[in-house]
């Protein structure tokens with residue numbers, strides 16, 4: 001069988017995958033370009049493979065339709081928005097995610113961005129390096145309200161960390177059912193508009209779906225406090241970037257930090273010119289620990305999907 005491994009950071013812990021794969025007779029194609037593949041490249045690379053461990057490279061209807069031998073797609077991570085799931089289902093291609101492997105890393109980045117927005121740590125440090133001694137008046141997190149939207153693997157970690165630093169935690173997730181978790185961290189579930197209205201730090205941890213696409217828009221930004229911060233470590237498609245620009249420029253909310261963008265890298269975008277907006281280059285899951293867990297889990301998932309019935 002032939003498999004394709006696309007994630008750029010996979011090679012960092014490749015030996016862990018090879019240890020799992022050594023018992024199988026596999027022809028392995030790796031991504032040595034240092035870049036995410038585009039649709040054209042995926043179309044050609046997937047045309048004769050049996051399985052793929054995929055990062056954020058596009059697995060569109062066209063790519064899947066052309067991949068005649070493809071039986072299994074193992075997502076190196078949690079978000080499935082780059083995979084056409086309906087088409088995969090129709091074609092009988094199995095899809096599995098490396099659930100929870102990067103939850104701690106992404107949640108820690110989200111909370112790091114809470115601190116960054118509150119204390120402007122990087123802007124302060126940059127001012128000193130530029131010969132200045134500029135001090136920005138900050139605000140404390142303790143006693144403030146964290147509004148967590150989406151209580152999956154990452155949202156739950158972020159919620160527990162926020163509770164750990166003395167924040168009041170409220171959350172919205174219509175599909176969440178674990179009352180014991182809510183009790184353990186004293187978290188109150190509320191409707192979306194209440195979370196947006198009451199939260200000082202609104203942190204997004206939902207996938208992009210029809211329901212959540214542009215959930216941060218003109219209307220929802222208007223209900224947020226003027227002093228509130230938006231943190232998006234999930235996906236760019238969750239926030240309408242033009243409306244976010246307007247809200248930040250007009251002071252409708254205090255600031256926003258994203259690890260994701262509708263187009264990555266974003267090129268020139270007016271949001272990047274704002275003092276109260278920061279963007280990190282999709283580093284949420286980019287830690288040594290998450291990398292190792294994602295390599296191991298995505299490899300095991302692929303092997304299970306390809307050989308599990310043998």
Ligand code: NAD
Pocket residue numbers: 077078079080099100102103106149150151152153154155172173174175176205206207208209211212233234235259260282283284285286
């Ligand atoms: P998950 O599937 O464990 O959790 C998603 C949660 O969202 C679930 O609890 C689900 O019930 C909830 N949800 C779904 N629709 C909702 C809605 N309409 N309103 C409110 N809640 C809703 O996924 P996860 O591992 O926690 O990951 C969350 C997202 O983070 C992923 O979809 C991915 O896009 C993103 N992510 C980003 C990075 C990064 O590097 N920045 C890394 C990993 C994941």
